[in-house]
Amino acid sequence: MTYHVHLFKILFSMEDDLFRIQKAERIQNLWKVNTILILSAIGLYAWMAFLGLGSESISSIAVSLTQPAYETSKLWFMIGRALYGLVFAMFILFVPSLLLYLLTGIPYKKLIIMQQVVLVVILLERVLWVPIVIFSGLNWQVSPLSFGIIASYITEIPWMIYFFGAITLFQLWIIWFQVKYITSLSEMKKPLIWINVVLLHFLGWCLTALTAFTDSYILSGWFG
Template sequence: MQKDCDEMTYYARLFRMISQTKDESFRLNKAEEVKGIWKITVILSLVSMVIYGIMAFLGVGSEEISKNGLLLSSADFEASKLWFVLGRMFYGLLFAAIVIFLPSLLFYLLTGVPYKKLVVIQHTALIVVLVERLLWIPLALFAGLSWYVSPLSFGIIASYITSIPWFVYFFGAISLFQLWIIYFQANFLAKYSDVRSRFVWLNVILIHFLGWVIASVIANVDSYIISGWFG
């Protein structure tokens, strides 16, 4: 009886869905109860805050502050860097919440798969995204590359085609990590929901497309926001 009860309960764990995707997806689909999602959500949110805080502390994305450094007093410049780090940490928290909960809601409305199970799927997606963010750090520090011209994204190809910032940002948001996430999400939803596979894939790609558009818009206005705060 205890064994049957355990088989009906899925315990969310970090990295398990990545290392044992097929088996874990099957167990998650069969489970009648999902436990541990809030613990994992809190952990990933804190990790996201730390990663974005480290990136800001190391100066990744702080070009506008550096430009205005000579115009500020030492105290004002240090204060601006502190607010920049705190702002990025808050962004990291907001980013984690959006990645975990918003697609889960959209996928729930699309397929009817239980919301908690979709949150587990988004935990995995967020882990992959955060790994990508970590790879941005050495690329920025040692190669001088911004995120949108990462060799793992299509932005570097777009930069050779055009100098239009929005266009480069858009394709810079499309990376090998993002393509894996699309495959992972669509494959799970198509296999374990009653919705037609083509419809699932189309909608998952559309949701990511809208995300890339939003990311490119935010990147395009980010420098104006920073210069307005710290200029």
């Protein structure tokens, strides 16, 4: 049986598509969809940089720069964010798929399909960040969609705020989706699947917090 990757079908007819993925012997359109998603991530992060999201370190010293130097700084910032989008998309698609392949034995390509859906949801979340930042002035780590806004009332430790800011309603849905997906393709016991998926996300939240903290530090040092 050949399965043609259609991500939105998985979202809106999940049970049927999961059955087809389980029975599939060949998968088509996998790398085409990967390419589209990676290019979308690059474009999205470049667009967010163009709008100035995350560029506070550059804006804060704008008055001390000449116009050409300021424009050059913005250009390099956009290039850096576009490259970040590339690395981020590839990481989301391939690294969790590999780890879950080693843990569950589910074919690697079928796990990539799962991560394609995950990446679509994450990119959608990033799109929703834009009006929140522009109209509310709230950065992603204190988005109303995350637990970071609660953490900011409890602690002023940046790493902790970034960590809880990485835990969003979208992330909780992703955990549920991954557990459901893996359960339908694996004979592993469901509690063990939950433990592995939640642990994987916990490590991801730690990495996100570390990356955000380091990113802010590097920007401050580079442009400050």
